[in-house]
Amino acid sequence: xxxxxxxxxxxxxxxxxxxxxxxxxxxxxxxxxxxxxxxxxxxxxxxxxxxxxxxxxxxxxxxxxxxxxxxxxxxxxxxxxxxxxxxxxxxxxxxxxxxxxxxxxxxxxxxxxxxxxxxxxxxxxxxxxxxxxxxxxxxxxxxxxxxxxxxxxxxxxxxxxxxxxxxxxxxxxxxxxxxxxxxxxxxxxxxxxxxxxxxxxxxxxxxxxxxxxxxxxxxxxxxxxxxxxxxxxxxxxxxxxxxxxxxxxxxxxxxxxxxxxxxxxxxxxxxxxxxxxxxxxxxxxxxxxxxxxxxxxxxxxxxxxxxxxxxxxxxxxxxxxxxxxxxxxxxxxxxxxxxxxxxxxxxxxxxxxxxxxxxxxxxxxxxxxxxxxxxxxxxxxxxxxxxxxxxxxxxxxxxxxxxxxxxxxxxxxxxxxxxxxxxxxxxxxxxxxxxxxxxxxxxxxxxxxxxxxxxxxxxxxxxxxxxxxxxxxxxxxxxxxxxxxxxxxxxxxxxxxxxxxxxxxxxxxxxxxxxxxxxxxxxxxxxxxxxxxxxxxxxxxxxxxxxxxxxxxxxxxxxxx
Numbered sequence: 001x002x003x004x005x006x007x008x009x010x011x012x013x014x015x016x017x018x019x020x021x022x023x024x025x026x027x028x029x030x031x032x033x034x035x036x037x038x039x040x041x042x043x044x045x046x047x048x049x050x051x052x053x054x055x056x057x058x059x060x061x062x063x064x065x066x067x068x069x070x071x072x073x074x075x076x077x078x079x080x081x082x083x084x085x086x087x088x089x090x091x092x093x094x095x096x097x098x099x100x101x102x103x104x105x106x107x108x109x110x111x112x113x114x115x116x117x118x119x120x121x122x123x124x125x126x127x128x129x130x131x132x133x134x135x136x137x138x139x140x141x142x143x144x145x146x147x148x149x150x151x152x153x154x155x156x157x158x159x160x161x162x163x164x165x166x167x168x169x170x171x172x173x174x175x176x177x178x179x180x181x182x183x184x185x186x187x188x189x190x191x192x193x194x195x196x197x198x199x200x201x202x203x204x205x206x207x208x209x210x211x212x213x214x215x216x217x218x219x220x221x222x223x224x225x226x227x228x229x230x231x232x233x234x235x236x237x238x239x240x241x242x243x244x245x246x247x248x249x250x251x252x253x254x255x256x257x258x259x260x261x262x263x264x265x266x267x268x269x270x271x272x273x274x275x276x277x278x279x280x281x282x283x284x285x286x287x288x289x290x291x292x293x294x295x296x297x298x299x300x301x302x303x304x305x306x307x308x309x310x311x312x313x314x315x316x317x318x319x320x321x322x323x324x325x326x327x328x329x330x331x332x333x334x335x336x337x338x339x340x341x342x343x344x345x346x347x348x349x350x351x352x353x354x355x356x357x358x359x360x361x362x363x364x365x366x367x368x369x370x371x372x373x374x375x376x377x378x379x380x381x382x383x384x385x386x387x388x389x390x391x392x393x394x395x396x397x398x399x400x401x402x403x404x405x406x407x408x409x410x411x412x413x414x415x416x417x418x419x420x421x422x423x424x425x426x427x428x429x430x431x432x433x434x435x436x437x438x439x440x441x442x443x444x445x446x447x448x449x450x451x452x453x454x455x456x457x458x459x460x461x462x463x464x465x466x467x468x469x470x471x472x473x474x475x476x477x478x479x480x481x482x483x484x485x486x487x488x489x490x491x492x493x494x495x496x497x498x499x500x501x502x503x504x505x506x507x508x509x510x511x512x513x514x515x516x517x518x519x520x521x522x523x524x525x526x527x528x529x530x531x532x533x534x535x536x537x538x539x540x541x542x543x544x545x546x547x548x549x550x551x552x553x554x555x556x557x558x559x560x561x
Contacts, residue, residue: 014132016150018157021088021125024101025081028118036114037106037368040083041173042067045098049183049190052096055085056173057209066091086125087150089159099150099159100182103136104170105143106368112167113140120147122161134163142167144178149185174211176323204378208342209371210362215281216322217362218339219293220273223347224314229298230347232275232317233388234260239289239364241397241495241516246389247277259283260291273318279362281372290363290403292377292396293319295347296356296386309354315347317359319374343376356386358396363403375403397495397516432491434558435529439473439500442482443537444549452479454504456551458488461497461512470501494526502540502551509540509549529557 016022026040041056044067053062055069062068068086085101101120105112118136123129136145146166150159164185170178183190210217221232233248245254252262263276279291295317297309309315319342345359358379365373379395386392439456454477459470473486490498498513515526528534534555539548 013151013160013162016089016159016161018159019090021086021090022131023081023084023086023123023125025084025121025123026103026118027080027082027121028103029116031114031116036110038082038115038118039104039106039173040069040085040101041104042069042085042087042099042101043173043179043182044092044096045100045183045186046095047097047188049098049186049188051179051183052093054173057083064091064093066093081121090157097152098186098188100185101147101150102168102173102178102182103145103147104172104178106171106371111140111143112138112145118145132161134165137165142169144168144170146182146185151186170212172209172211174214204376206343207373207375209365209368209373210281210321210342212370214321214323217279217281217342218320218322219277219279219317219359220320221275221295221317222273222314223312223316228312228315230275230309230312230315231296231298231388232262232277233294233296233392234262234277234279235292235294235389235392235396236260236288237290237292237396237400238287240514241400242514243389243393243397244285244288248388249275257283257285259285281362290361290396290400292361292392292399293317293359294356294388294392295345295359296388309347309350309356312347316344317347317357318342318344319360319362342374345376345378350380351382353382354380356381356388356392358392358399361396361399361403363400373403394493394495432493435490435492435498436556437488437490437498437500438486438554439484439502440552440554441484442502442549442551444547445479445482445502445504451505452477454479454482454502456484457501457503458490459499460490460492461499494524498555500538500540500551500553501542502549509542509545511538511540511551511553513538513553513555525555529555 024040024042026038028038030036039057041054043054044052044062046052053067055062055067057069057071060069060071066088070081070084070086087099103118105115115138118138120134120136122131122134124131134148136147138145144167146164146168148161148163150161152159166181166185168178168181173179219232219234221230223230231249233246235246236244236254238244245257247253247260247262249262249264252264254260259280261278263278277293284291295309297312320339321342322339343360345357347357350357358377360377361375362372363375365371377399379399381391381395437458439458442454445452445454453475455475456473457470458473471488471490473484473488476482476484492498492515495516497515500511500513502509513525516524525534535552537550537552539550
């Protein structure tokens with residue numbers, strides 16, 4: 001490669017020997033003390049302008065390792081490269097004719113106005129000699145800048161590099177409007193709008209951020225044996241792991257919300273996906289923090305593996321993002337769905353004792369404003385007759401604490417029972433302790449009838465058959481100062497919720513007491529019960545509950561593990 005320091009490569013392209021390996025080091029500084037998250041990406045295109053492989057913070061290496069990304073730097077701190085992309089030109093596939101380097105401002109609501117400077121320093125990986133520098137002229141009103149374009153020289157293995165410095169819009173390299181602007185710099189006739197084929201190839205535990213403009217997701221579930229029936233479900237939790245809603249074959253959409261819809265049960269017809277769940281992320285309610293995708297087996301009595309999911313012939317589930325693209329044919333333009341898989345689970349390879357799986361979860365990524373991410377789970381259950389959502393909720397709730405870098409509410413090492421290790425947490429779930437619950441007195445109960453007969457019911461919420469688990473106190477007829485002297489014992493885990501219901505002739509009120517939320521400082525009620533008893537007043541809400549109605553609840557436990 002020729003020495004190109006100080007060369008104006010916007011006017012004259014820089015020659016790149018096809019055997020060279022280059023490092024494109026991106027450096028940036030911010031205005032003020034609040035950094036924003038900038039992302040460097042490089043997209044390959046073929047001779048017709050169709051995008052191919054890409055490296056960015058969620059896909060650090062291409063097949064064949066001819067492009068590498070050094071990883072995401074969310075703050076821009078340090079004197080060296082904030083992010084770097086390395087290109088081994090000799091290993092680039094023959095179909096790759098163009099490479100475009102772009103920097104995007106990741107955070108929604110912010111722009112390049114927060115950035116004081118961006119510089120791209122190009123060096124030879126082997127000799128460490130600097131080849132050239134590409135300073136960037138910033139446009140404050142934009143959220144992206146297309147830095148440079150590399151083009152293969154016809155009939156050779158060599159390349160040429162030209163600076164572009166073109167302002168653009170987009171917070172993620174996968175956004176169609178940004179890709180279209182990148183295509184426009186190639187000087188080729190493009191036949192269709194660009195969409196990136198992200199090859200996530202996600203394994204259990206992997207996380208991938210969903211591009212901002214890809215808001216339509218679909219869970220697909222399929223199997224090949226006609227007399228089997230698998231069921232797809234999606235369950236919604238809030239930021240604390242509390243259940244909000246679900247969809248299933250029997251409940252095709254959420255209550256009052258059409259952002260998530262189920263195609264219905266399709267047990268015996270069709271090929272490919274037999275059941276689908278569609279999610280429109282831009283319409284999902286603000287309270288919904290996580291959406292879990294679940295597969296269960298609807299067993300038949302005549303099957304040897306009744307109520308078991310593992311081993312289902314040809315069974316699979318997948319999560320797909322769907323984008324609209326324009327297709328041109330016979331002089332007409334029409335819209336078509338472009339479907340790309342985020343992740344896939346081969347159900348037929350699961351242990352034959354498995355009866356349900358939490359396949360994956362899509363959740364709000366708190367590290368990126370306005371972002372959604374997908375995590376491949378593959379967690380399994382082996383109990384018989386799994387009921388959605390009841391028996392799935394505790395497992396999903398536990399998982400939800402570890403979706404973001406700082407799990408809520410278990411954010412310090414001082415909280416002993418909860419750790420950031422999901423496997424260790426699952427072990428905690430296997431341990432139950434005896435809790436002893438007493439509703440000692442009530443205040444503010446105003447019966448509408450001369451006859452006052454009031455009792456309470458206590459049980460663990462979110463379990464199948466919970467009605468049969470309810471335990472009752474004795475009746476009290478003292479309307480002024482009702483008291484109950486019953487002590488009710490429950491076998492609970494660290495993520496259970498105790499529900500207390502107060503019932504009179506004309507009044508039904510409830511209060512929920514989660515064991516997994518902080519009650520004093522950072523300690524959860526579960527932690528508090530290790531060293532002391534619990535005794536507090538709780539307001540109740542419900543049918544015909546007026547004014548301030550409270551009950552006093554006391555809880556103690558046998559020694560906790």
